[in-house]
Amino acid sequence: MLPPRPLYPVAARSHAACRRRPHYRRDRTRVSGARIDHGATHQPREGTAQGPARRARAALQPSSRGRTRRASRGGAAGALPDLQRGLHPGSRPRGTHGDRSAAESGADLTTEAIRLARLVHHALPENGEASGLLALMLLTDARRPASQDADGMLVALADQDRSLWRRDFVAEGTALLTRTLGAATLGPYQLQAAIAAVHDEAPDARSTDWAQILALYGTLERISPGAVVTLNKSVAVAMVHGPRAGLAELATIADDPAMRQTHRFDVVRGHLLELAGDAEGARGCYRRAIAATASTAEQRYLALRAARLGLGAGE
Template structure:
């Protein structure tokens, strides 16, 4: 199989996987079964499409193949005979071909006009623990690996795997219904869905592994989903805030990577390469998110991101306001990560000594021990203070816990520079 054909197939599978899995879960109410037959359908396509060509309607082809695999599995499993009987009755009434076409076209409830978002809301069922809901959705529906899910939670991969397994078990044992929630149920499930969408974006904007710093497909998908949510729930200001945040951050993507693939930090970026149209849209949405009452966490983060992209230079950035906003964010959604970002901003506003004091106060936080940005931030302020040997140690630790290759290369270079400065 040529590289071009493989790339073309990957694009199709990436686009169709979520829709296919959603259709299978919606139809059979069994996540494990849906995952298995979805994977099998894609494996069959990988074998046949390079020879027969990609079908005119790849989604319908995959759906038909997955359905047949599901029927075969149900027939082999005597404990699921009841499900099989129900399935046969449905097929007799509606007709297999007609059902296949309607599902392939995304014939779900019109309240949520996207199959993947529908499944996000389904998996946000209140019977599940909040963290388990997010982990399950990220792994099964957003197609993040278990390691990427772990990174989103800043936990070991084994713990992320346990959360996913626990959620599936709860769904089976409690017989959690797989149905599309009604309009009145959407707001109660929204927090989990927003967390999932933002986690997808975060993995896209700063990949946790691989050769590329940015996974544009994931970042774009998260923004697409947020746009649908914003149109669906225009009065939910945190939806608007999340969309604004992602636009303001994603606008810098082109400048974050140099021509040779190396990472470029914010203070060194060519701001002429930033997407001004995206910045303007993000700014307008930020104002809307902050208008009409107390702001939520995503809206506050959107305000911080807007201050960064609206500044003509690094030096002209309103660091005093950014520090204040991080203080507000700490009161709304306190976390070690927010504290690290606030400390880094203090280091710019008040100098490296003040920043180091803030960072050192976080030294015993368990979640930060393997958090690369924390060690990188300490390395940066120590370098500015002339403590080159200690800075090198911090950069080396940051490198050891970093995700993508461009990130690791950058941190290794900083470590080498600090070691050289320490020896001179």
């Protein structure tokens, strides 16, 4: 499995297929008139609340245009300070193994980032992306107590002890997201927070609603396309349609310049190759990722992944 990554729920699981290709207009303040084709159908059980995918889709429906325009007048995503730009699930600072001061420093940075996000949200309470950013950071940091073991080894999301998660952060982040989705301009931070929500909604890894996560990534890719989004989406594709389908999705960004600047491409490819039963190919990817990352914690984690394949990481 991959190193721990951020995610959490808003309500019940739900998908609905829209058979028309999406058409939408993007500018600095709004996305309007879009219909989303998630390519999968899943009706919520009667009496359950709308899930993140349905809320996100509703926010882009023509019926929501009026509220979207009203919300955008209160402050656009472009109004967020530069210090908030570039934050992404998984970008939380981590300390290196065996270096307590570095780990504590990373935690301090995260705490400060959340404090600043609260200030932005307080200054722009009607801004959906300000709310989404704060929700995303809370839902991500809620996992920090379970993201490393006593020896400093990273613990994959699937293997984390969820009883250690900060439920106060989970509740606050979920409440922010619930109030925002469908009531403000839909943007990337809200969608990333909704993806985090679906992960956290699952009582265990086996119960994760990957179909809904894939639907949300499809929406995110439409309004904020990019190689990093496709990289993350490829894992959801693999979990829904199989590892070979995920590898095919990943291949579409293999030559993207952004992927040459990060070890994450090899981490994800190695994970998908491992799922597909190609242990030797997975080991090669993990070894390249080990060489490309400066994080001792990630190096140890990836070396362990390779060792568990029965091939060793240092050959």
